[in-house]
Amino acid sequence: xxxxxxxxxxxxxxxxxxxxxxxxxxxxxxxxxxxxxxxxxxxxxxxxxxxxxxxxxxxxxxxxxxxxxxxxxxxxxxxxxxxxxxxxxxxxxxxxxxxxxxx
Amino acid sequence: xxxxxxxxxxxxxxxxxxxxxxxxxxxxxxxxxxxxxxxxxxxxxxxxxxxxxxxxxxxxxxxxxxxxxxxxxxxxxxxxxxxxxxxxxxxxxxxxxxxxxxxxxxxxxxxxxxxxxxxxxxxxxxxxxxxxxxxxxxxxxxxxxxxxxxxxxxxxxxxxxxxxxxxxx
Numbered sequence: 001x002x003x004x005x006x007x008x009x010x011x012x013x014x015x016x017x018x019x020x021x022x023x024x025x026x027x028x029x030x031x032x033x034x035x036x037x038x039x040x041x042x043x044x045x046x047x048x049x050x051x052x053x054x055x056x057x058x059x060x061x062x063x064x065x066x067x068x069x070x071x072x073x074x075x076x077x078x079x080x081x082x083x084x085x086x087x088x089x090x091x092x093x094x095x096x097x098x099x100x101x102x103x
Numbered sequence: 104x105x106x107x108x109x110x111x112x113x114x115x116x117x118x119x120x121x122x123x124x125x126x127x128x129x130x131x132x133x134x135x136x137x138x139x140x141x142x143x144x145x146x147x148x149x150x151x152x153x154x155x156x157x158x159x160x161x162x163x164x165x166x167x168x169x170x171x172x173x174x175x176x177x178x179x180x181x182x183x184x185x186x187x188x189x190x191x192x193x194x195x196x197x198x199x200x201x202x203x204x205x206x207x208x209x210x211x212x213x214x215x216x217x218x219x220x221x222x223x224x225x226x227x228x229x230x231x232x233x234x235x236x237x238x239x240x241x242x243x244x245x246x247x248x249x250x251x252x253x254x255x256x257x258x259x260x261x262x263x264x265x266x267x268x269x270x271x272x
């Protein structure tokens with residue numbers, strides 16, 4: 001029958017989610033989707049923090065997760081602001097078309 | 104038993120939503136898949152008795168950040184982008200690199216003994232303060248200064264994003 005769920009299941013799940021998010025950041029061209037992949041990565045981190053917080057019955061991990069969410073909100077707001085400014089100037093949302101600093 | 108079933112349902116929502124997020128062509132579909140994924144994560148928080156984070160995840164992530172994303176997707180014209188190539192030229196390198204990092208991570212977790220953690224500390228009997236009360240105690244006593252710094256960060260983020268998105272004459 002099914003094994004009982006331990007903290008390891010959550011750790012492996014969060015590792016998988018982190019890898020999927022990294023893959024999105026590295027391979028997608030659309031900047032909006034790259035920003036969403038960053039949200040996936042931050043959520044994977046939060047799963048890890050909450051899992052360890054539950055495992056050791058120590059609430060500090062959950063407090064840290066709250067701070068991670070705060071930073072994620074700030075990052076999303078700034079990132080989308082930059083995206084709007086970028087679209088106004090360059091008329092593109094493809095990450096590899098913004099290559100002004102490329103050699 | 105019921106916990107096991109719920110874990111697999113939420114894990115499926117999380118991973119399936121995440122995969123759909125990075126593979127869909129239309130940014131709108133990606134955003135909706137991300138909402139499904141975040142709902143799965145919220146369920147995982149609930150399974151781990153983090154009720155406050157469960158509420159925060161739904162109200163703040165799905166209600167706040169994702170609505171912001173949807174607004175921007177509608178504001179910025181993405182029709183042209185959906186017709187073009189979706190992955191950049193280094194996609195194969197990116198795939199290999201992230202699979203390698205993933206394998207390395209699992210190998211490290213395994214060899215460092217993290218995947219055979221000591222038994223979990225049993226939850227105390229439910230007589231003490233609840234999750235939200237205990238969290239508030241910790242946040243407003245021990246973490247008061249970081250809490251205030253976080254509010255400053257949010258203020259800076261608000262001003263910064265308004266500055267960024269403002270039309271310059």
